Amino acid sequence: MSTTAQAHPNIALVKYWGKQDGTGNLPATPSLSITLDTLQTTTTVEAAQGSDRVYFDDKAADDPKILAFLAELRRLYDIPPLTVRTQNNFPAGAGLASSASGFAALTTAIDAECELGLSRGTLSALARMGSGSAARSIFGGFVALEGPAWEARQVLAPTEWPLTTIVVITSSEQKRIPSTTGMTLSKQTSPYFPAWVTSTRADFDLGLLLVARRDFDALAELAEQSCLTMHALMLSTRPPLLYWNTATMACIEAIREMGQAGLSVFFTIDAGPQVKAVCLPQAAEEVRSTLQQISGVEQVLTAGLGNGASICLS
Amino acid sequence: MSTTAQAHPNIALVKYWGKQDGTGNLPATPSLSITLDTLQTTTTVEAAQGSDRVYFDDKAADDPKILAFLAELRRLYDIPPLTVRTQNNFPAGAGLASSASGFAALTTAIDAECELGLSRGTLSALARMGSGSAARSIFGGFVALEGPAWEARQVLAPTEWPLTTIVVITSSEQKRIPSTTGMTLSKQTSPYFPAWVTSTRADFDLGLLLVARRDFDALAELAEQSCLTMHALMLSTRPPLLYWNTATMACIEAIREMGQAGLSVFFTIDAGPQVKAVCLPQAAEEVRSTLQQISGVEQVLTAGLGNGASICLS
The missing domain is CATH 3.30.230.10 (Ribosomal Protein S5; domain 2)
Incomplete structure (x- = not known):
C-alpha cells in the first residue's frame, strides 16, 4: 500500500x-x-x-x-x-x-x-x-x-481573487547558499535584522487589509517593497547574499516599465534569481511575451492560483 | 580678474x-x-x-x-x-x-x-x-x-598606495531621484536607517585600519559590504531607490568572478547605475578589457589616485 x-x-x-x-x-x-x-x-x-x-x-x-x-x-x-x-x-x-x-x-x-x-x-x-x-x-x-x-x-x-503569476526562470542551477543557511547568516550578521522583523509585522497587517479589499495597485506597491526590503536584508548580510543575476535585473526593469505604463503587474523574487510577475489575468499574455524575450531568460511558466495539498492516489 | x-x-x-x-x-x-x-x-x-x-x-x-x-x-x-x-x-x-x-x-x-x-x-x-x-x-x-x-x-x-579605478558608465542619463532627495527619503522612511548609521561607524574604523595596513583583500571585502549595505538601505526606502540597471548587475557579476579568480579588484557603486572597479594597477588592463565588453556598457574611463582641489589659473 x-x-x-x-x-x-x-x-x-x-x-x-x-x-x-x-x-x-x-x-x-x-x-x-x-x-x-x-x-x-x-x-x-x-x-x-x-x-x-x-x-x-x-x-x-x-x-x-x-x-x-x-x-x-x-x-x-x-x-x-x-x-x-x-x-x-x-x-x-x-x-x-x-x-x-x-x-x-x-x-x-x-x-x-x-x-x-x-x-x-x-x-x-x-x-x-x-x-x-x-x-x-x-x-x-x-x-x-x-x-x-x-x-x-x-x-x-483561489476563485475569490484570481491572479496570474508568470514565473521567469533565469537560471536552473542550485543556489550556492540554501535558504536555511542564508537565514541564519542574516540573523547573525545583518545590522538590519531587528528592523526587518518589526517592519514586516506592519507590512503583514497592511497586506491582509489590501487582500481583503482586492486592491491590486496598493498590494503591488506593498509586495515590491516587501521583496526589496528582504533582498536589502540579504545584501546587508555578511558575506552578502546577492541572489540576483543580470537577467533578474532585466526582468525587474521590464516589469517596472510595464507597471508604469499602466499594466496591472508587479514583481516578487525569493531566495534565488527567478522573477515572479504577478498580474491580473487580462495582463498575463503581454507580461509573458515581454518577459520571455529578455536575454538570459531560460524558461517562462504561467500559473494561476492553486489549491492546497491533497491526496491524489492511495 | x-x-x-x-x-x-x-x-x-x-x-x-x-x-x-x-x-x-x-x-x-x-x-x-x-x-x-x-x-x-x-x-x-x-x-x-x-x-x-x-x-x-x-x-x-x-x-x-x-x-x-x-x-x-x-x-x-x-x-x-x-x-x-x-x-x-x-x-x-x-x-x-x-x-x-x-x-x-x-x-x-x-x-x-x-x-x-x-x-x-x-x-x-x-x-x-x-x-x-x-x-x-x-x-x-x-x-x-x-x-x-x-x-x-x-x-x-596618492603616491603612498596607488590604486587604479575603472569607471564603467552604463547610462549617462541624469538620475530620477537626486542624492539629496534620496537621502531625505531614506532617513524618513527606511526601517534600516538607524542601523545603517551605527554599522557604518564600525566600518569606517575598520576601513582606516585597513588603509593604514595597505590590506587590499580585506579592504575589498569591506568596501563591497559597505556598498551593498548602502544600496540595501536605498532598496528599503519607500518608495524604493533602485539605482542599478541591467548592465550594473552584469558588471557586479563580472567583477565578483574576477575577484574569485584571484584578481585584485572590487566593485563599488554610488547613487546611480555606474560601477567603479577599484584594483591594483597590475590588474587594471584585464579588468578594463573585461568590463568594456559587457552589453550595455557605454563608456569605460580609467583613473589613478588624484590630488586635491587646486587653482590652475588666476
Missing part, C-alpha cells in the same frame, strides 16, 4: 526570512502568500523494511532535511520506516519554493498513509518544521502565516 | 548616505574615499555686476543648489556677486560624484578670487555645505570625513 500527495509551491507577497531561536522552526516574521497551480511536487510514501529511503526523481537521495523531519515526526506520532519518492515538475533548490511544496506534499502523504487523521492546521504546523514556507502550501489561494501558533490559514480561496 | 580651480570626484569605499537634522549639511555617518585623477571639474569665478550667474558648459543654468551655497557663504564672508562657469569632463548628475568635484572646485576658486585665505580644512567644511561628499574632494589620495568637525583629512597621499 502506498499514498501519493500533491502540493504546489507558494510565493510570499509579504516575505518571510529568518527564524526564531529555539526548536520548532518558528519564523521570525509573519508572511502572506499565494499558492500556485501549475507547478507541483508529487510525493509517494509507503512503509518500508529497515530504514527510511528517499528518492528524488527515482534516484536515491537521502536528503538530511527530510530524514531529520521524519525523525521529528516520530517524536509525535507512530510512523514506520518509510520509502519516500518525490518529484517536481520545475527546478528544485533554485528559489522556486520546492521545499515548500515538497514538505507540504510529504506531510499530507504521511498523514493519509499512516492514518493520523490530522487537521489542516496541524498539517501546516508539521510541514513548517521541515520548511517554514511549507506551512503555507498546505492551503490554496491567499494564505497567511503568523504566530503564536504558526499554523497557516487561508485568507481567500 | 577671474580665478579657475580644478577638482576631482571621489568615490567612497566606506559609504556616506544620510544627513543629520539641522543646519550645516552634516553627514549622519563618517566616510572614507579615494580621489580620482582623470575625471575633473573646472570652475572659473569672477566678480559680476548685479546678481550671481551660473553657467554649465557655457549654458546659463542657475542651479538652485549653487545659488543657495553662495548665499550661505555670504553669511560668513564678504563675497561680491559672482559669475560662475563650470564644466565637467564626465557625465553630471549620474552617480559619478560631479557635485563633489563641483563644490570642491567652486569653494577653492572663491577662496582665491576673494582672497579669503582659508585653510584646506575650512575649505572642506565649506564645500560640505554644498554637497556632503565635496568635503572629501578638497583632498587627494585616501580621505576620511568624520565628526564632530566634519572637515575631511587626507589619510594617505
